[in-house]
Amino acid sequence: MSQDPSRITYLLQRYTGKTCSREELEELFAYIAEAANDETLHSFMENTYQHMMPGEELPEIDRDSVYESIIQQQPARRRTLFTFRRVAAAAVLLLMVGTAFWWLEQRNKTRGEITIAGQLKTDVAPGSNKAILTLADGSTVTLDSAGNQVITRGNTNIKQQNGQLLYAAQQSAAGIQYNKLSTPRGGQFRITLPDRTKVWLNSSSSLKYPTAFTGKERRVELEGQGYFEVAPNAAQPFKVMVNEMEVQVLGTHFDIMAYKDEGTVNTTLLEGVVQVKEGTGLQLLKPGQQAVLNNESRTIRVQDADVKKIIAWKNGMFVFNNMALPAILREVARWYDVDIVYDVTPSIELYGGGIARNLHLSSVLKLLEASGYNHFRIEGRKVIVLP
Known part of the structure; x- marks a missing residue:
């Protein structure tokens, strides 16, 4: 009017x-x-x-x-x-x-x-690209947008470039260790894992992962919020652990929000298929859907998601x-x-x-x-x- x-x-x-x-x-x-x-x-x-x-x-x-x-x-x-x-x-x-x-x-x-x-x-000021990389021996490396370096530990080469970490593929199981990438409040960071899976970490989050993926599955642990673009590999399913909850995928794009000060853990699927498991509860998501895990009842419900907001x-x-x-x-x-x-x-x-x-x-x-x-x-x- x-x-x-x-x-x-x-x-x-x-x-x-x-x-x-x-x-x-x-x-x-x-x-x-x-x-x-x-x-x-x-x-x-x-x-x-x-x-x-x-x-x-x-x-x-x-x-x-x-x-x-x-x-x-x-x-x-x-x-x-x-x-x-x-x-x-x-x-x-x-x-x-x-x-x-x-x-x-x-x-x-x-x-x-x-x-x-x-x-x-x-x-x-607003947040920026910054994080702490904790290596298997307990030593830490401070990361930010400006840093460009190569970090070598045993058989593992890690390249920091333009606000992200890139792990070189490692074929041998020898010397596999776990690293942890942590963002503080006011920080964010991106990492490319050894299998070429890309992960964006939001502020106050962490991702624990091996320096090489061997065996029957690829498993990582998440706290806070992360967006995943998983490299396809049907022979080696990708699993994200959030406390006792498990998100399993083959190759897909999805977001997990699991902050401790929120009442729920939200898994939102953009592309592909994911399976969300908590205890005996199991839910299969389609693109555009979100699995909401109640932190108190430990029950999962599935709903349509506002993907662009998430x-x-x-x-x-x-x-x-x-x-x-x-x-x-x-x-x-x-x-x-x-x-x-x-x-x-x-x-x-x-x-x-x-x-x-x-x-x-x-x-x-x-x-x-x-x-x-x-x-x-x-x-x-x-x-x-x-x-």
């Missing part, structure tokens, strides 16, 4: 000033969802941020791409403030605002400082699709290596949209404030959640 531009501008001013009522928010999001109002919206965003970035133009926003890559077209499973269409519209506006914050981020990223409550504070971290994004604030902030805490402190019970509203993971923490929090009902304060390595 098209509308008088002055009405839309008024609602946008109320929105950016955080004075919108719920009725006005719903009215605004309904206008945003209509392509006929794009010119008014674009003009407002340009005028609002032009004084921050003089001489620069606001880039065009691909509405269809936003809908496709951020919001899955299905109704919310529980009642929220927004219908699906309004969540999608909110995501578009979130990206419009996010574009301006990205510009500001590029301008100020070398300073690493922000102004909060009139005082200059140190901001928190692997967004690997592609450098936070993507929210009807997510509550505490779940979002757990992701933020791991990536920025901060602690979350609640001075108030968080709102029950659900968030929809996407934010790049290369922004400083203050920009992410500003975006969450713009689309939600809580506010935040940064104190060192703490984020205080305020009314």
Whole structure:
């Protein structure tokens, strides 16, 4: 539905000033969802941020791409403030605002400082490629994006290059040992195993693996979150152990999220077939499905998965699709290596949209404030959640 531009501008001013009522928010999001109002919206965003970035133009926003890559077209499973269409519209506006914050981020990223409550504070930079490699003899090697080296232990050659580890194939079983790759909070890393399987580790995660795969199976152990692209080998099934749970594959792409501060272990399949086993429970997944293991009952259920949201971290994004604030902030805490402190019970509203993971923490929090009902304060390595 098209509308008088002055009405839309008024609602946008109320929105950016955080004075919108719920009725006005719903009215605004309904206008945003209509392509006929794009010119008014674009003009407002340009005028609002032009004084921050003089001489620069606001880039065009691909509405269809936003809908496709951020919001899955299905109704919310529980009642929220927004219908699906309004969540999608909110995501578009979130990206419009996010574009301006990205510009500001590029301008100020070398300073690493922000102004909060009139005082200059140190901001928190995003995570980066960094990890610790623990070798079989207990020695450790610090890894980061800049390092390029070859690590030799016995018959094993490990090459560090461009933020990833590459293991040379090892045919002989002699001298096989176990290594462990661990990412801290605020870190991520990629590894290519001896069988050419590729693994992306998210922050606060670890992968234990042999320096060569021999015998009837390929077995690794995961803590935290990892995305796997398994090299096919029908004669040697690939198994990922997460505590007592086992994920078995032949050759496939999948993600496992198994953080200790989450209530479930989630295995999501993108390509191929995987089998998830916990005790006597056994589930076979098809592409687009997710096995959810309840950490308390130890039961497994299978559900359709929002695949693009689940692997967004690997592609450098936070993507929210009807997510509550505490779940979002757990992701933020791991990536920025901060602690979350609640001075108030968080709102029950659900968030929809996407934010790049290369922004400083203050920009992410500003975006969450713009689309939600809580506010935040940064104190060192703490984020205080305020009314």
